[in-house]
Amino acid sequence: MFKKDAVALVTGAATGIGLETALAFARAGCQVVLADRDDVRGPQAVERIRKLGGQAVFIRTDIGNADDVIALHQHIKDTFGRLDAACNNAGIEGEQGATADCSLENFDRVIAINLRGLFVCLQEQIKLMLPRKRGAIVNMASVAGLVGFAGLPAYCASKGGVVQLTRGCALEYAEAGIRVNAVCPGAIKTEMIDRITQKDPATEKQFAAMHPMNRMGTPQEIADTVVWLCSSQASFITGQALAVDGGMVAR
Ligand SMILES: NC(=O)c1ccc[n+]([C@@H]2O[C@H](COP(=O)([O-])OP(=O)(O)OC[C@H]3O[C@@H](n4cnc5c(N)ncnc54)[C@H](O)[C@@H]3O)[C@@H](O)[C@H]2O)c1
Structure with missing residues (x-):
């Protein structure tokens, strides 16, 4: 549940997990700010939300550029x-x-966008939330921040950094009413996965098999988790790195 007039920000909201998350926040009644460097698909996402009766605005932002983030x-x-x-x-x-x-x-x-860029976002969000002593932040990490993955060293380092940044930050602002969590998706069928698998059915099957559920996740499954973590239903949850991975890291 969200208060009336609640404002939610999603970065990387033009496509994939971010787009679904923006849509899910809008369905939950939030005014949504979509930030992305894609200034074609960003405004299209806003249109989609408005057609559903939601309120949304797009701000072109390169998360790797601190001035843009500020x-x-x-x-x-x-x-x-x-x-x-x-x-x-x-x-x-x-x-x-x-x-x-x-x-x-x-x-x-990779570090400039996934870790440093996210760090600047976190700093600015905390400054915005502190005066009202409330707010919830979800950082998009990955199962690659929890367990090792061969062939993506910078990505693993960045996502491991996001998990630890989340934990430390959650401790600092717990008493101030700001909750900070991370979501760690398994392989989710988006353009990012398509770039890695090259849409090769055999490789896609291998990706599916990494999960005990023997399938990839959907952007919607991650979006629902993010919105729930930000809602009052998750009011006693902070500092967590929640795997949403069909059981992958339980192995
Ligand atoms: N898809 C997966 O399997 C998976 C798994 C674990 C974690 N994740 C994480 O989830 C997040 C979203 O992934 P996705 O699969 O939706 O990816 P995607 O490539 O499909 O979409 C990423 C979005 O982020 C935007 N973006 C990229 N760099 C940006 C920048 N510098 N500034 C602003 N916007 C930028 C892109 O324009 C795009 O809209 C990423 O952080 C990714 O690491 C994805």
């Missing part, structure tokens, strides 16, 4: 004067390859 949150402050929920979802997988083959450029790019 401007995004300043815009939210000036327009709404509040931020109730935020899902820091924007992320990239980077290039695939073993650690010794991972270029520094690739490593820096």
